[in-house]
Amino acid sequence: MDLHILDHRLRVTSISKSGLANFTHPLIKLIFLRNRTRCKFFSLTETPENYTVVLDEEGFKELQPSEHLQVEGSIWLPLNVVSNGNTSSSSQAVGVTKIAKSVIAPLAEQHVSVFMLSTYQTDFILVREQDLSVVISTLEEEFNIYREVAGESTPVQSQNVSNGLHKNGKEALQSTVHPVLIPLNQFCVMSLDPDTLPSIATTLIDVLFYSSSPKEDPHSAQDMDCIKFFSFSLIDGYISLVMDTEAQRRFPADLLFTSSSGELWRMVRIGGQPLGFDECGIVAQISRPLADSDISAYYISTFSFDHALVPEEDIVSVTDMLHHQRKEASSS
Amino acid sequence: MDLHILDHRLRVTSISKSGLANFTHPLIKLIFLRNRTRCKFFSLTETPENYTVVLDEEGFKELQPSEHLQVEGSIWLPLNVVSNGNTSSSSQAVGVTKIAKSVIAPLAEQHVSVFMLSTYQTDFILVREQDLSVVISTLEEEFNIYREVAGESTPVQSQNVSNGLHKNGKEALQSTVHPVLIPLNQFCVMSLDPDTLPSIATTLIDVLFYSSSPKEDPHSAQDMDCIKFFSFSLIDGYISLVMDTEAQRRFPADLLFTSSSGELWRMVRIGGQPLGFDECGIVAQISRPLADSDISAYYISTFSFDHALVPEEDIVSVTDMLHHQRKEASSS
Numbered sequence: 121m122d123l124h125i126l127d128h129r130l131r132v133t134s135i136s137k138s139g140l141a142n143f144t145h146p147l148i149k150l151i152f153l154r155n156r157t158r159c160k161f162f163s164l165t166e167t168p169e170n171y172t173v174v175l176d177e178e179g180f181k182e183l184q185p186s187e188h189l190q191v192e193g194s195i196w197l198p199l200n201v202v203s204n205g206n207t208s209s210s211s212q213a214v215g216v217t218k219i220a221k222s223v224i225a226p227l228a229e230q231h232v233s234v235f236m237l238s239t240y241q242t243d244f245i246l247v248r249e250q251d252l253s254v255v256i257s258t259l260e261e262e263f264n265i266y267r268e269v270a271g272e273s274t275p276v277q278s279q280n281v282s283n284g285l286h287k288n289g290k291e292a293l294q295s296t297v298h299p300v301l302i303p304l305n306q307f308c309v310m311s312l313d314p315d316t317l318p319s320i321a322t323t324l325i326d327v328l329f330y331s332s333s334p335k336e337d338p339h340s341a342q343d344m345d346c347i348k349f350f351s352f353s354l355i356d357g358y359i360s361l362v363m364d365t366e367a368q369r370r371f372p373a374d375l376l377f378t379s380s381s382g383e384l385w386r387m388v389r390i391g392g393q394p395l396g397f398d399e400c401g402i403v404a405q406i407s408r409p410l411a412d413s414d415i416s417a418y419y420i421s422t423f424s425f426d427h428a429l430v431p432e433e434d435i436v437s438v439t440d441m442l443h444h445q446r447k448e449a450s451s452s
Numbered sequence: 453m454d455l456h457i458l459d460h461r462l463r464v465t466s467i468s469k470s471g472l473a474n475f476t477h478p479l480i481k482l483i484f485l486r487n488r489t490r491c492k493f494f495s496l497t498e499t500p501e502n503y504t505v506v507l508d509e510e511g512f513k514e515l516q517p518s519e520h521l522q523v524e525g526s527i528w529l530p531l532n533v534v535s536n537g538n539t540s541s542s543s544q545a546v547g548v549t550k551i552a553k554s555v556i557a558p559l560a561e562q563h564v565s566v567f568m569l570s571t572y573q574t575d576f577i578l579v580r581e582q583d584l585s586v587v588i589s590t591l592e593e594e595f596n597i598y599r600e601v602a603g604e605s606t607p608v609q610s611q612n613v614s615n616g617l618h619k620n621g622k623e624a625l626q627s628t629v630h631p632v633l634i635p636l637n638q639f640c641v642m643s644l645d646p647d648t649l650p651s652i653a654t655t656l657i658d659v660l661f662y663s664s665s666p667k668e669d670p671h672s673a674q675d676m677d678c679i680k681f682f683s684f685s686l687i688d689g690y691i692s693l694v695m696d697t698e699a700q701r702r703f704p705a706d707l708l709f710t711s712s713s714g715e716l717w718r719m720v721r722i723g724g725q726p727l728g729f730d731e732c733g734i735v736a737q738i739s740r741p742l743a744d745s746d747i748s749a750y751y752i753s754t755f756s757f758d759h760a761l762v763p764e765e766d767i768v769s770v771t772d773m774l775h776h777q778r779k780e781a782s783s784s
Contacts, residue, residue: 145661153657153658321650321653322653323650325485
């Protein structure tokens with residue numbers, strides 16, 4: 121299989137709930153006005169805590185510094201696994217499950233932090249630029265690795281990378297097993313022809329910028345059975361949307377499409393306290409057992425928590441599995 | 453004829469060019485999200501100097517105080533002349549020309565400041581709430597005057613008004629004759645079914661919020677042959693748009709409609725220095741000779757200047773007339 125290091129240098133940022141109005145102007149430009157921006161990688165995810173915005177440096181320029189904007193200090197690079205058809209996989213699963221053993225587990229073992237961004241089209245594995253040499257040396261046995269620069273893919277090997285292997289020297293640690301939350305709402309993962317984006321503009325603007333009550337308390341929201349979660353991304357011209365069925369009903373049914381008819385997903389939110397960006401192995405902890413059971417999963421990291429989406433019909437076995445995992449961790 | 457004092461209490465405000473981004477959130481709500489606001493009277497006009505926003509108190513609540521927001525101190529009430537069909541008018545003219553002699557001239561003689569807002573549908577004459585008793589006593593001979601309150605129209609007469617006649621006691625003055633600017637661009641006055649507003653949302657957002665270069669210098673813009681002028685209003689569910697032909701080309705031709713096929717208008721901007729809100733007779737000065745010549749005119753006041761729109765085919769005679777008026781004023 122091929123692994124591509126994409127030609128985007130990304131920032132991971134968070135806008136506070138109360139500060140969103142201050143960022144409406146640049147965000148609407150980034151979402152709807154393709155001719156006015158050179159941003160090619162944009163993702164906005166609303167959670168009860170905040171809005172996570174992941175975007176390239178062209179997009180990042182649009183965001184004015186503010187008390188409402190938090191910016192993670194690193195440059196992140198998106199990796200993307202491309203099945204080149206030669207590899208016959210017995211798995212029918214999609215999403216991070218496909219890359220759990222080949223990418224996510226090895227990176228976790230090398231203590232490389234990853235920030236996952238699943239979309240309708242593919243799964244982006246974001247790694248820090250400073251970890252790139254470790255990433256390459258870790259994954260080059262399994263993958264043909266290419267670096268994309270200005271539309272050209274160039275094969276890379278660890279010796280090509282300056283400084284060579286910069287293996288993270290930490291000892292293997294037993295990862296913390298984080299508490300999980302399994303809200304009751306059902307989610308859909310959808311896409312949209314970019315040319316029809318104007319048709320849903322006012323609905324999307326309403327949902328993204330005007331649907332949160334300013335009085336919403338993230339702590340009380342965490343106690344609720346249903347979680348506020350809405351994700352929009354526009355990456356290299358492809359649109360992906362993740363929303364619950366309540367939000368979905370607000371959009372015209374004929375414009376948004378999903379892979380299989382009406383496939384619904386349930387969410388597992390990982391983390392009791394905000395996870396931060398330095399802990400490794402969080403994605404691996406969830407994706408490994410899902411891969412063992414061949415259960416599809418989308419995975420979306422945000423500024424505070426991680427979110428896995430698993431098929432509705434698998435939520436009982438996933439819940440059992442997570443329960444078992446947590447029982448083992450507390451008894452060990 | 454009937455004159456209605458409409459049930460809107462309006463504020464006249466101005467947003468600086470550089471401050472618009474801070475107001476994108478409330479303005480997009482007021483323009484596109486009718487279900488999220490109780491604002492019933494909203495008008496936004498871009499000129500080279502600033503953005504003039506006229507809106508009712510429900511809308512005004514949405515605008516946060518800011519160094520970028522100027523607010524005229526008064527409450528303004530919109531008046532509206534309704535031809536009840538009984539009056540046979542020999543004039544084919546539309547706009548302020550129809551009301552120049554019956555409303556605008558008498559109010560000017562009584563030193564009542566007016567702020568005009570012509571739309572595709574009608575012409576609103578805004579007067580200060582504190583001038584209402586003078587307005588009623590001045591116009592009640594010519595009109596049946598009704599005050600609209602909560603959907604009901606109640607006849608009013610000057611004795612019904614508390615404090616009775618509060619005639620402005622200033623002496624009749626010769627009004628200043630202001631310099632005029634006649635830019636070369638052609639304008640259209642259009643409307644749109646509110647249900648199709650979402651279809652043009654991204655274009656309208658682009659034109660309103662992203663088309664000004666931040667480096668635009670209003671003083672250099674004034675020297676230009678073409679003027680930046682774009683007006684959008686949503687009043688009691690009716691949409692009106694005034695834009696030049698260059699902006700018009702950006703919108704789908706099948707959604708916006710105009711009264712007669714492709715009727716084009718030229719602009720006369722009145723004022724060399726910002727006009728302020730206290731001078732009376734500015735509208736009368738322009739509308740009286742237009743009425744004498746039976747030339748249609750829309751008239752849009754903004755925070756800094758006034759703007760009359762006259763039919764393209766009449767611009768030569770209007771220019772001559774204005775030139776003559778100014779020559780007389782300087783020789784008197």
